[in-house]
Amino acid sequence: MWEPYKKGFKAYLQLERSLAGNSIEAYLADIEKLTTFLLLKNIKKNPSELDLGDLQQFVKWIAELGMTQSSQARIISGLRTFYKYCLLEDITKTDPTALLEAPKLKRTLPDVLSFGEIENIIASIDLSSPEGTRNKAIVETMYSCGLRVSEVVNLKLSQLYLDVGFIRVIGKGDKERLVPIGSSAIKYITIYLATRKHVVIQRGEEDILFLNRRGKRLTRVMIFLIIKDLVKKAGITKNISPHTFRHSFATHLVEGGADLRAVQEMLGHESITTTEIYTHLDREFLRKTLEQFHPGFK
Structure with a gap:
C-alpha cells in the first residue's frame, strides 16, 4: 500500500534534494518504522489519511521501544521531510507533522581547541619522517579550511588551486564549494608533495592528495588515530576528534566577528541554523571580553 509513496520519496531525495546514499537510507528507514507501526496497530491508512493523533501514537510507540530522544527527534524530522514531499506531489492537502512535537533536546556543545592548543598539536609532529x-x-589543512574528515581523505590534487589560495571541496550530497586556504597550509602541502615522490602510488589513487605508505588514500579511522596520537603527545586532555578542528575553525571565525553567512558557505552547511551553534559556543568568549575591557562589568 505504501510502496509507491516510498519509491517516489526515494526519487525526490535523490533528484530534488541530491542527498548522499546513506542519508537517503536513513530517511527511508524512518518511513519503514512508521509503516511497521501502522501494520502492528492494524491502521489501514495512506499518507493523506493519517492525522496528528496517528503520528502522536507512533512517536509514543518509538519512545516505548527505548529510542533515545535524539533518535526520536531525527525520525520526526524524517517524517516532516516525507510530508514536504507529499505536499509537493499533491499526495496530501495538509501536513499532519506541522503540530507534531519533537522531544526537547539539550544541545551539547563540542570541545573546542584554542589557537595555542592547535599550535601545540602541530609542534608535537615529528617532521623527521615522511x-x-x-x-x-x-x-594545517583541516584547521585552515574547516574540512570534514571525508573531505580530507578524498581531497584531490586537481582540486588544489594553491597559486590563488583556494581549494575546491566536494561535500555532503556531492555539493561543491570553494574554500580559501591559508599560507601555512599551502607551505606544508607543498613540502609534503615534494616528499611524496618516493611513494609508489596505487592505480586509481594518482589524484588523491594524502596517501599512506602503500600509496593508497587514508581511511577516516587512520585520520582519527593520527589526531588522537598528536593530542596525547601535546598533553591535551580534552575529548578531541578530527571534527574538533572543524569546530575550532568555525568558532575562531565567529569569535573574530566573521559574518555567519560566510562561515556557513565555508563549512558547506545547507542551513544557517546548523552554523548558528557557533554563536552559542562563543558566549564564554564574549563574557571574558566584557570582563577584560568593560570597566563597569563585574
Missing part, C-alpha cells in the same frame, strides 16, 4: 610531513599538512 608521515610527519604528511600529518603536518593534514592538520
Whole structure:
C-alpha cells in the first residue's frame, strides 16, 4: 500500500534534494518504522489519511521501544521531510507533522581547541619522517579550511588551486564549494608533495592528495588515530576528534566577528541554523571580553 509513496520519496531525495546514499537510507528507514507501526496497530491508512493523533501514537510507540530522544527527534524530522514531499506531489492537502512535537533536546556543545592548543598539536609532529610531513599538512589543512574528515581523505590534487589560495571541496550530497586556504597550509602541502615522490602510488589513487605508505588514500579511522596520537603527545586532555578542528575553525571565525553567512558557505552547511551553534559556543568568549575591557562589568 505504501510502496509507491516510498519509491517516489526515494526519487525526490535523490533528484530534488541530491542527498548522499546513506542519508537517503536513513530517511527511508524512518518511513519503514512508521509503516511497521501502522501494520502492528492494524491502521489501514495512506499518507493523506493519517492525522496528528496517528503520528502522536507512533512517536509514543518509538519512545516505548527505548529510542533515545535524539533518535526520536531525527525520525520526526524524517517524517516532516516525507510530508514536504507529499505536499509537493499533491499526495496530501495538509501536513499532519506541522503540530507534531519533537522531544526537547539539550544541545551539547563540542570541545573546542584554542589557537595555542592547535599550535601545540602541530609542534608535537615529528617532521623527521615522511608521515610527519604528511600529518603536518593534514592538520594545517583541516584547521585552515574547516574540512570534514571525508573531505580530507578524498581531497584531490586537481582540486588544489594553491597559486590563488583556494581549494575546491566536494561535500555532503556531492555539493561543491570553494574554500580559501591559508599560507601555512599551502607551505606544508607543498613540502609534503615534494616528499611524496618516493611513494609508489596505487592505480586509481594518482589524484588523491594524502596517501599512506602503500600509496593508497587514508581511511577516516587512520585520520582519527593520527589526531588522537598528536593530542596525547601535546598533553591535551580534552575529548578531541578530527571534527574538533572543524569546530575550532568555525568558532575562531565567529569569535573574530566573521559574518555567519560566510562561515556557513565555508563549512558547506545547507542551513544557517546548523552554523548558528557557533554563536552559542562563543558566549564564554564574549563574557571574558566584557570582563577584560568593560570597566563597569563585574
